[in-house]
Amino acid sequence: MGWIGETVDSVRSIRLREAFSQTITLGLIVTSALIIWKGLICITGSESPVVVVLSESMEPGFKRGDILFLHMSKDPIHTGEIIVFNIDGRDIPIVHRVIKVHERQDTGEVYILTKGDNNDIDDINLYAPGQRWLLQHHIMGRAVGFLPYAGWITIIITEKPLLKYILIGALGLLVITSKD
Amino acid sequence: MHSFGYRANALLTFAITILALMCAMASLSDNLNSPTPSAEVLVLNINWFQKQPNGNDEVSMTLNISADLQSLFTWNTKQVFVFLAAEYETPKNSLNQISLWDGIIPSKEHSKFWIHTSNKYRFIDQGSNLRSKEFNLTLHWHVMPKTGKMFADKMDADP
Numbered sequence: 001m002g003w004i005g006e007t008v009d010s011v012r013s014i015r016l017r018e019a020f021s022q023t024i025t026l027g028l029i030v031t032s033a034l035i036i037w038k039g040l041i042c043i044t045g046s047e048s049p050v051v052v053v054l055s056e057s058m059e060p061g062f063k064r065g066d067i068l069f070l071h072m073s074k075d076p077i078h079t080g081e082i083i084v085f086n087i088d089g090r091d092i093p094i095v096h097r098v099i100k101v102h103e104r105q106d107t108g109e110v111y112i113l114t115k116g117d118n119n120d121i122d123d124i125n126l127y128a129p130g131q132r133w134l135l136q137h138h139i140m141g142r143a144v145g146f147l148p149y150a151g152w153i154t155i156i157i158t159e160k161p162l163l164k165y166i167l168i169g170a171l172g173l174l175v176i177t178s179k180d
Numbered sequence: 181m182h183s184f185g186y187r188a189n190a191l192l193t194f195a196i197t198i199l200a201l202m203c204a205m206a207s208l209s210d211n212l213n214s215p216t217p218s219a220e221v222l223v224l225n226i227n228w229f230q231k232q233p234n235g236n237d238e239v240s241m242t243l244n245i246s247a248d249l250q251s252l253f254t255w256n257t258k259q260v261f262v263f264l265a266a267e268y269e270t271p272k273n274s275l276n277q278i279s280l281w282d283g284i285i286p287s288k289e290h291s292k293f294w295i296h297t298s299n300k301y302r303f304i305d306q307g308s309n310l311r312s313k314e315f316n317l318t319l320h321w322h323v324m325p326k327t328g329k330m331f332a333d334k335m336d337a338d339p
Binding site: 060061076078079080081082097099100101102103104105108111115117122143144145146147148174 | 185203207258259261263265270271272273274275276277278279282284286301306320322324325326327328329330332
């Protein structure tokens with residue numbers, strides 16, 4: 001009776017220790033991802049330093065699924081730059097090119113008009129009703145770097161939520177069952 | 181240690197590391213290129229001039245743009261976006277920058293061009309300062325890489 005109890009105890013303690021170390025590993029992965037993301041936000045000054053292109057409006061330069069790296073500096077925006085901006089009442093940011101800039105003499109405020117390279121007309125119709133110009137607070141950052149195709153995984157995951165759960169489940173299972 | 185999963189993981193990590201390294205090297209190699217582009221823009225004619233109902237000036241003109249941008253292309257160049265901007269100062273605005281024409285150059289073969297066009301985008305001032313206004317015409321280009329950092333530069337295109 002005694003040694004059975006001992007064995008059970010020893011098995012249980014091993015399991016517990018393993019479970020702890022698995023949880024810590026998982027926690028490490030999650031926190032390091034968070035650290036990298038928050039660190040990028042600090043370095044680039046943009047609230048969203050990496051964006052995935054979702055539309056065809058900047059073809060052939062940027063295709064759907066490409067990744068853009070954003071930077072937000074104090075320098076005023078100029079024509080030709082590719083900026084990412086938010087419109088009030090829309091939740092998806094837009095990546096388009098600046099075609100007109102007016103910078104105020106007294107306040108330094110900038111009035112910006114954008115257009116997608118692949119669109120025939122400028123973006124006034126995309127803006128909020130009555131809005132003619134983009135202002136500084138609409139802008140999330142300017143595109144400085146480019147990586148093709150790498151954003152496809154995010155598009156697939158957001159469009160097929162089932163796949164997301166399968167992927168998370170599989171990864172979780174892998175972490176829990178892995179022995180090293 | 182030498183299970184299938186372990187080896188597959190190691191292979192995948194190695195492949196992605198190499199790919200990332202090659203992308204970074206391709207992007208860095210762009211810095212070795214020192215381009216010497218040339219461009220000339222002529223305003224051939226002022227077609228018309230109007231005051232919009234809200235008081236803003238608008239002008240239409242005919243332009244002749246010729247440029248040689250062949251030296252901008254490297255092996256990591258996907259396309260060059262080129263545009264002509266009018267830049268001027270008014271009492272109200274310290275900088276007005278208006279794109280008059282733009283184009284996408286897909287390859288080196290098309291990067292020496294000559295075009296005769298009226299302004300593609302409307303040249304409208306914020307106010308009525310355009311009459312007998314001096315403005316600078318600047319040719320800008322944005323080099324879009326196959327991967328990595330984007331480059332931009334400009335040159336004065338007034339003859």
